[in-house]
Amino acid sequence: MSMPSNEPSKLIVPGRTPAPSGPRQLHLANAGGTVQRTVTVSPPRTDPGFYQRLIGRLNPLRQTSRLAMAMSGIGVAALALDVAATLNLGNPFLFHDRRERWKEMSGLLEGSRSDLWRSYFDEIAPHWKGHAVRMLQTYIRFNVNVLYGQLGKISDEMSGTMQSQYKEVLEYDLSVFGLYATSAPVLRALTASSAHPIGRVALMTQVGLFMSAVGNLVKQFADVYNSYEGDLNKLELKLNDLKGAFYRSGNPDLGPRDLHLSPSIEAPGQIDDNWIPA
């Protein structure tokens, strides 16, 4: 893998690429081909290739560093650390994409909740009274609104966690790349003089410094990873709470809870009693 010498290093960070051409329209047609409804959909997010570019740019630097480690005669641990540092590099786009999806979901939930809320308070509450209105209000206030709230909250938290993970993965990627980019030229120069004992001492010292820096990065990332494991575990517990709200005994195998309004609200025989004009 070689890097074209006339091409400046360029790493495109997810989310900082030019936005794809605006939203597109989706036309939903019936069996006869007549358009029944048109919805606007956001364009799919595409991976800007940051991770691929990172690996592509990093690999020549790794090879230089690995050669230096091997030439130092003491590089066995450094070579292992190089493998660990490289394998822990991740694609931040995956987290960026999830952050956006959870954010969109949160927005959709809040939009739907508001639609329902406003529909009731603008269209029904001022114009009707009677048993149905009370039943509807109770349903909206204490059932739908609470569930929407819980779903929205967990979507927000998921989006926030994905953002944090995106940031950490990106920071780690860039730190590892930066370390190799600054160390490789020094290691290359020292490798060239390693046939002389003084050059070999200098190379060993530099390999030791490099390893120390890589080790610190990997350790910090491992600590961050463990910390996010904790956050994800908390989110999983909250999702369990949600399961309890949507499934019988919180167990999807036992089927969903009945969250519908009582059919009596529109029973023809009770219309006049249930729905009284205000």
Add this chain to the structure above:
Amino acid sequence: MKEVTAFGQGGEGDLPGLLREVESWLGSLTGALEEMREVRLEGTDSTGVVRAEVSGVGRLVGLSIDPRGLRDLDHVELAEAVRAAIVAAHLAMGERLTEVTGGLAGPTSGDDPLDSHVRNVLRGD
């Protein structure tokens, strides 16, 4: 060095274990280099007239010339003798370095165990 071997072969192992092993290894390297800083190695030219002393990291710390040998050497030969003594001292230093750091060496094939991983990423797999 169980984890060093596992990761060195491109496998995944216990990361905290690897970091512990690397830390211990770095301690040994630092110790070896400290030891090298303290030692003094000598070298002489083929006639034994010039004696050079270097530190374990290669700094020239002493140079002595036997006055009796000066009668047989002109200025060019003396310069050559000084150079030869320093080279000999550095060779001794190299041998000591190999000895001191011998325990830190390990089998290194030179192949990159992540070669296929890198190729897969670049192919977009």
